[in-house]
Amino acid sequence: MRLRKKMAKKLSIIFMALWLTGCAPFTENNIIEELTPVTFLSLSKGDEGKIKISTILPSLSKEKKSVITQEVSLIKEVLRSFNLNFYQEMKFGQMRMLIINEDLGRNEGIMSIINVLLTDPDISLRIYLVIVKGNFEEYLENQLDKQENLDYSFYRMLKHYEEKNQGELSVVNLHEFKKLLYTPYSDPFLPVFKIENDAISYEGTALFQNDKLVEIITTYDDRIFQLLHNDHYLAVLPIPELQVVLGHVRSKTKVDINKSLSTMTYTVNIDSRIEEYRGEKQLFDPQDLEDFKKDIQSNLEKQTQELVKKMQELNVDPLQLGIHTLKPFSKPMDEKKWIELYKKMDIKIKYNININPLTDANSKRQNL
Amino acid sequence: MEALQLFNKNETYNGFYAMLMVNRLQMLYFFLIMPRFLIHSYMIWVIIAVGILSQLNILLLSKWFLTRFSSEGYNGFVQLFGKKLVRLLSFIGLFFILLKLFVILLGFSEMVQIFMFPATDSNWLIFFILLSCLYVAWKGVEKTIRFVVISFLCTFWMFLFFAFFFFPPIAQLSDLYPIIPMELSVDSWKGIFLILSSFSGPEFLVFLGPWFKTNNKTFRYLSYGNALTVIEYVFLYMASLFYFGSNYLSKSQFPIVTMARYFQNPVIERIDMVMLSLELFNIVFAVSIFLLLFYGASKIASGKMERPPSRVGFLFSVFIILIGMILVNEWIWKSDEKQVILLNLQILAGSLSYLVVPITMIVVMKIKGFNKHETTKEDG
Numbered sequence: 001m002r003l004r005k006k007m008a009k010k011l012s013i014i015f016m017a018l019w020l021t022g023c024a025p026f027t028e029n030n031i032i033e034e035l036t037p038v039t040f041l042s043l044s045k046g047d048e049g050k051i052k053i054s055t056i057l058p059s060l061s062k063e064k065k066s067v068i069t070q071e072v073s074l075i076k077e078v079l080r081s082f083n084l085n086f087y088q089e090m091k092f093g094q095m096r097m098l099i100i101n102e103d104l105g106r107n108e109g110i111m112s113i114i115n116v117l118l119t120d121p122d123i124s125l126r127i128y129l130v131i132v133k134g135n136f137e138e139y140l141e142n143q144l145d146k147q148e149n150l151d152y153s154f155y156r157m158l159k160h161y162e163e164k165n166q167g168e169l170s171v172v173n174l175h176e177f178k179k180l181l182y183t184p185y186s187d188p189f190l191p192v193f194k195i196e197n198d199a200i201s202y203e204g205t206a207l208f209q210n211d212k213l214v215e216i217i218t219t220y221d222d223r224i225f226q227l228l229h230n231d232h233y234l235a236v237l238p239i240p241e242l243q244v245v246l247g248h249v250r251s252k253t254k255v256d257i258n259k260s261l262s263t264m265t266y267t268v269n270i271d272s273r274i275e276e277y278r279g280e281k282q283l284f285d286p287q288d289l290e291d292f293k294k295d296i297q298s299n300l301e302k303q304t305q306e307l308v309k310k311m312q313e314l315n316v317d318p319l320q321l322g323i324h325t326l327k328p329f330s331k332p333m334d335e336k337k338w339i340e341l342y343k344k345m346d347i348k349i350k351y352n353i354n355i356n357p358l359t360d361a362n363s364k365r366q367n368l
Numbered sequence: 369m370e371a372l373q374l375f376n377k378n379e380t381y382n383g384f385y386a387m388l389m390v391n392r393l394q395m396l397y398f399f400l401i402m403p404r405f406l407i408h409s410y411m412i413w414v415i416i417a418v419g420i421l422s423q424l425n426i427l428l429l430s431k432w433f434l435t436r437f438s439s440e441g442y443n444g445f446v447q448l449f450g451k452k453l454v455r456l457l458s459f460i461g462l463f464f465i466l467l468k469l470f471v472i473l474l475g476f477s478e479m480v481q482i483f484m485f486p487a488t489d490s491n492w493l494i495f496f497i498l499l500s501c502l503y504v505a506w507k508g509v510e511k512t513i514r515f516v517v518i519s520f521l522c523t524f525w526m527f528l529f530f531a532f533f534f535f536p537p538i539a540q541l542s543d544l545y546p547i548i549p550m551e552l553s554v555d556s557w558k559g560i561f562l563i564l565s566s567f568s569g570p571e572f573l574v575f576l577g578p579w580f581k582t583n584n585k586t587f588r589y590l591s592y593g594n595a596l597t598v599i600e601y602v603f604l605y606m607a608s609l610f611y612f613g614s615n616y617l618s619k620s621q622f623p624i625v626t627m628a629r630y631f632q633n634p635v636i637e638r639i640d641m642v643m644l645s646l647e648l649f650n651i652v653f654a655v656s657i658f659l660l661l662f663y664g665a666s667k668i669a670s671g672k673m674e675r676p677p678s679r680v681g682f683l684f685s686v687f688i689i690l691i692g693m694i695l696v697n698e699w700i701w702k703s704d705e706k707q708v709i710l711l712n713l714q715i716l717a718g719s720l721s722y723l724v725v726p727i728t729m730i731v732v733m734k735i736k737g738f739n740k741h742e743t744t745k746e747d748g
Binding site: 026027028121124125126175176178179182183184323326327328329330331332 | 615
């Protein structure tokens with residue numbers, strides 16, 4: 001016992017000496033009252049090659065929130081500029097979203113931005129990357145009075161749609177983006193939101209070639225993209241040309257490439273049901289329904305063909321078609337060779353549609 | 369002042385403890401960084417092949433355990449090699465232990481610094497970790513061996529978490545293609561050595577023979593430990609291929625911890641921090657064993673085997689290790705170029721010791737003409 005006491009004494013003397021001499025090993029301030037977590041950063045192009053960065057502070061306490069904006073040449077520089085403007089210290093540990101302006105993505109590429117996020121162990125790999133069209137700072141300033149928790153509700157929306165099979169919009173986090181960027185035979189994509197009349201709404205999907213935004217696909221094209229690649233599910237698919245809305249559309253895709261790698265057959269099997277129809281056809285008649293199916297089929301085939309053609313012309317492959325050239329027992333193709341092949345490849349689109357019989361319409365027919 | 373009882377033998381442990389020790393000594397620092405160096409998906413087969421090779425070593429080890437020399441400890445070695453050679457060998461062994469200690473502790477404290485305390489000087493982390501190891505080692509070999517149970521319970525379940533990455537949307541089966549090697553590069557050879565060195569560790573059990581109850585079941589238990597390691601390695605490697613894909617994998621410095629950062633939980637956000645902290649139990653266990661082995665070996669090397677272990681001596685040896693570690697940290701570990709040299713050295717030394725030690729023991733016994741059956745201990 002005496003021995004233990006002696007040991008404890010010795011150790012406590014060592015520790016006291018260390019602390020009293022100011023030789024504290026832990027230097028960072030982590031007192032919660034002194035900190036303000038940043039929930040998102042919005043980046044847009046500033047003057048003379050600078051980047052304009054904005055966020056809302058304070059994000060958590062009950063004080064009145066305000067938008068704070070700085071122009072900096074390096075992203076992490078913003079930490080210093082923000083801290084000099086606010087009485088609490090900013091920390092990135094709770095960052096949930098990175099909102100990038102369209103111009104920045106189009107002109108400069110976003111590799112350097114995401115690299116900054118990846119190297120910081122405090123920043124979660126699950127933060128959402130979002131592209132916005134329009135002035136996000138202005139939107140924040142206008143909207144903050146009306147809707148205090150605007151950043152949180154935006155985050156909740158993304159979180160909600162991230163779950164599988166929502167089939168509404170593309171939600172991509174930092175890791176997914178980076179994996180698509182680094183893996184050969186694939187190009188990344190991000191969701192695009194548009195600011196219009198003090199409202200923010202989903203616009204479509206931004207396609208990237210390497211880290212540069214090259215095209216934004218919207219409405220019908222975007223829905224096809226969701227169906228083919230992202231979620232393989234759509235709650236509703238309106239086809240205005242045919243005056244029909246398909247509901248609960250679930251797709252299964254199959255890709256076949258011929259041996260000389262010149263032709264690819266992309267088959268999409270769809271299970272769905274008609275939710276609404278305002279056209280002339282008598283859908284309770286099996287023959288008419290069959291004709292109608294063929295119409296939908298050719299409409300989707302045409303639209304998809306155009307979308308894929310556009311992707312080929314832009315030389316982007318968000319559908320990861322190249323992956324289908326990989327085989328378990330053969331050497332993977334060189335990435336450059338695949339890009340050459342992809343540009344010239346003849347891609348045939350084929351749809352097989354299965355529509356559930358219309359129960360009520362059928363009963364109507366029996367009454368006739 | 370009562371004497372320090374570091375190397376006392378009041379009780380012997382059964383094969384279960386040996387199994388846990390084999391497994392935990394194989395799951396040290398290297399498994400945390402290994403996927404980054406393997407990259408290609410066909411390395412899964414190499415892990416399995418090296419696992420089988422390691423199994424052969426385990427067979428030799430268990431044969432050694434069945435002899436009376438193993439239970440006699442130092443005297444057993446003296447009978448086999450002679451006093452002078454034992455002194456020389458333990459002197460050489462000191463370097464192997466030091467190298468392993470340095471790589472494990474420096475590597476782990478670097479991770480702790482990067483992911484948990486970025487503003488803290490890594491020397492402080494080394495000091496604190498070594499302090500906890502000293503506490504465990506101070507309790508003696510018996511208690512330290514017993515500590516493996518805590519270390520196992522704290523860390524074993526972690527690899528099951530990684531099953532999450534086996535399921536879409538991140539995973540794609542094509543991430544595992546091609547599953548057989550189409551061309552072999554120099555890196556592949558390096559990979560083989562890296563895996564072998566990661567599997568090393570059980571060879572140090574040779575010196576802990578007196579504390580183990582050995583019987584015919586020992587081989588079975590040791591094999592279970594080794595097989596568990598193979599499963600954990602393959603599982604973690606496949607998970608990292610699914611998560612990163614081959615190309616991106618080579619760019620990630622600490623793949624396993626980075627993957628742990630992706631886990632999400634509404635209550636605890638930084639699961640990686642919890643995992644790293646628990647992993648510390650495994651590191652503390654291994655380092656404590658190596659501290660004791662280092663002190664024992666230095667006693668033999670300096671010819672002071674007859675004297676009881678002294679407080680000052682043990683503290684002095686740990687102090688030397690601390691100073692050495694801080695110097696290596698400052699001069700070698702912090703510069704990436706030199707760090708690679710140290711890592712490569714450990715990869716070579718680890719592979720070499722794991723291959724050579726069990727073979728030497730068996731060969732020397734054969735040369736000296738000791739018949740296994742004459743020397744076998746009684747069961748139990």
